[in-house]
Amino acid sequence: MRCAVKDQLLKGTMILTIAGFATRVIGFCYRIFLAGELGEVNLGIYQLIFPVYSICFTIYAAGIQTAVSQLISHQPQKNHGQIIKAGITLSLCLAVILSFGLFSFRTVIAHSFLGADKTAPLLFVLAFIFPFCGVTSTINGYFYGKNNAKIPAVTQIIEQLVRVVFVVSFCFYDLIPVSSLILSVAGLVIGELASNFYNMYHLIKESSLIHLFRQKAQFGNVIRMALPLTGTKLIIALLGSVESVFIPPILCRAGSSLEDALAIYGILTGIVLPFILFPGTITNSLSVLLLPAISRASGKKDNHHVRQTTSVTVRYSLLLGVLTCAVFLNYGMDLGQFVFHSENAGKLLTLLAFLCPFLYVTTTLGSIINGLGKTVITFAFTVIGLIIRIGCLFFLAPVYGIFGYLFGLLCSQIVICLCHGIYLMKKTHITIQVAKYFVWPFVFLVSLLYISKIFCRNLIHLTNQPYLSYLLLIPVLFAAFLYFYQCGLISKKDIKLFR
Template sequence: MKQVLTIDNKVSNEKTKDKSASFLKGTLILTVAGIVVKVIGSLNWIFVSRVLGGEGIGLYQMAFPIYFLAFNISTAGVPIAISIITAERVAVKDIWGAKRVFHISMSLMFFTGLLCSLLTYFGAQWLIDWQFIRDPRAYYAVVALAPAIFFVTILASSRGYLQGWQRMTPTGVSQIVEQIFRVITMILFAQMLLPYGLQFAAAGASLGAVAGAVAGLLVLVYFHWKLNKDIDKQYGPVLAPPSSEPQESFWHIMKRIFKLSLPVSAASIMLPIVSNLDLMIVPQRLEAAGYSVNQATALFGYLTGMAVPLVNLATILTAALAVSIVPAISESRVLKDFDSCFRRTAAAIRIANFICFPAFIIVFILATPIATLIYNAPGAGPAVCISAVSIVLLGLHQITTAVLQGLGHPTIPMVNMIIAAVVKVILNWTLTAQPSLGIMGAAWATAADIGIAAFINLYFLYKYINYKIEIKQIMKNIIAALVMGLAIYFAYNIIKMELNNNAIATLGSIIIGAVIYIVVLLLEKGILESDMAAIPVIGRIAIRILRRLGIFKEISQE
């Protein structure tokens, strides 16, 4: 009897490991894809800027917010809703139901994408006549971007369905292909149309969004075909719904899509709303603190154009982790496996802390050297330094929001974001006007905004799955990060003094600090073998090495 129980436990553990490995494999794929896409995008702007110049880029940037708004309206959080509902159907082996969700949602997205695309196309002149777009030359760029809204809407929905099957490779590959074709088309058409005028060159650059979306969509067509082949192999041809499962009506599925997607959409709309509030408040309060208009504009640029992108760059992995965890949590919830919900949440937050704490220390200590190295703007140092605090809080917010969405409570993060935004507005108004703080006051307000939303999310995670922050584990991260911080501080100053080269000193001290962080964390047993085992390929190799070093104990196979 004891032996049977042991075998059952081993089987259960293997299943848990397989699920965790699948979940983290998806995260790894999306992280790599995110990095590749950002690198390609950064190189793209270098080449496009050389072709169009500041004025041409300005025309493109006048059109892009219209496209971005129309795309957000047309998708309205539907991809996440599709991912959640598909994962629920797959969890109970209702394959016919999962396919039905896909067909219904795609019909909806076809209609909304086409509508928003047509409205953008035919409304372009109206936007100029009513002075929403100040320069009439941007008309051609808006018109060129209009078809992209339709294709990107279909693309996003297709990704949501495949993510519901916990297949993240299609998203990663399609993102890279989309970006490559977008970049090639932008540069090619901008260069070809430049002789006809700057407005046509900007429109040519805008066509990159269309080409990229079509290319990404063609990639997903292949992955849909591959998924259907795998379904036929595993389940056989799925021609009818299972008689044992009551099927949801068309209108019930539509109602669920809207119920899940609208809060997500409202939360995503909060970001541009908060950005516009920052635009209205921060420069004005900087002037109240005694800065001139030009100084206030420069400081605002340091925060929004330099510090915030660095925070987003540092949380690429946690953003990917958030996308991967939504269908995984949905699957566990529909199976009423709340232990799995708890384990996956705990693992995701541990991984987020493992990445975000050292990233925070690096950016905090090397704020001015990093701002000098990347932007050639040492004046951005104070804004970057305080914004570093947001890295840990943003990682936590991304994961907790995704878990609550997976648990079927997307409204909670939206309400929390509204509460936090109100606090941010108050802090922006009061702190930014303090001469001793200035732009650092606005950075503190941003950190408070993210932190409040994250900690309220944590309260609801405790309420629904009894999750509490692992204080002991976090303390290990903090200790390792502090030791790393000391190493970085001294390493930077020594290298800078010896070589008088900021780039080598910055990169060298980061490498030294990262090695020390991992060593300290291993010595204090701050990395769990179970988490490492779930990381594809790299995890197994690392475990073997660490067992030989005696850091992890060899487990008996008997």
């Protein structure tokens, strides 16, 4: 029986990992299209609506989804209808209230909170997404609680695919006389609507709606569990939103025009950060697998397995971060120009290259700490990081512009990473050889990629074939992995720890 549960859990995490990777790839390709279609300034305006979306989603869905998932997993099947009914009803009521609030006060929010009047029509369209998103999230929580990860995974992919097809088709064929900005937000709504239909269909297959709504809802249990979860997530959402919406006005105080500030904001949040986070898809997928593995080992008091797993995953995350950092340091400008046709994107990508090792390692460390059941610790460290970023934004950015904020971004990530690392070292007594897994790989990779960059540029000058020349990066990356293997930094036996 235990073996069957373990296999089901592993299967579920693998499905979520594959789905997460697929949606990241689709989303990344979509961002390339969006950056070219909207332009830098409009991309900044588009990105400004997401702080509002984040706050609202946290209120009407985030805590309720987790509460439903936990209650479903712990209560007998006869109570499942009561739980899902309560979750959907609560989420739908909150979503409708927030939708009407956004409809009514969109102009005030756009002008006073976001500082960009052009976001008002985008907020009007965005408000339609809340009810569908609330119901979808609650149903996903229901299936997570039943260890059925397939439905939520397919839901993610459907939402992404429908959104991309809708926006690209309407923009490419110019089917209706609406701006690309409005279409981009409408794509969010259409994608969520499609995934909602898919979710509802599978919920009805499991339990007819008539049977579902005849049952008495467990409002008390859902509210009691959802309130603290929503509260902690709302603090992070509010701090993150304050950070995001104040970037353009503070850049204006530093001497930029509003258009330039919005363009920088759009490049940073819509192009550069997603680009830096894209290789982190691997560490995110690893984290999904880590959580149950660490939880199982911790439950059995198997401290040796926890130490081994922690040590191996931190090493791999660090190596990925070092490799990505070296690539962005040497080829950041080229990638910005080649992928997004933006020189500014290339500059920011190069500047933020050092973020990669700390960012990827933090993702892994956070998942390990959560697996040990210490979610309050990761919450506290996240809040500390956000406060550092907001502090640098308010005190350094008005003087040094975007560089003051980027300094805060890097400092906060280093602090969060160190906090996670120190906590785990005390908890699990692991040690990481920094010189072996960070310093020497970094020196080797930066040198190797710098030489390859000079060679590539000379080859481009001689052949005038930039695309063909950059294919030389493939053997360079192969040489990097060969170096990792020969130095004993990676091995085949490490993967056995996740079985």
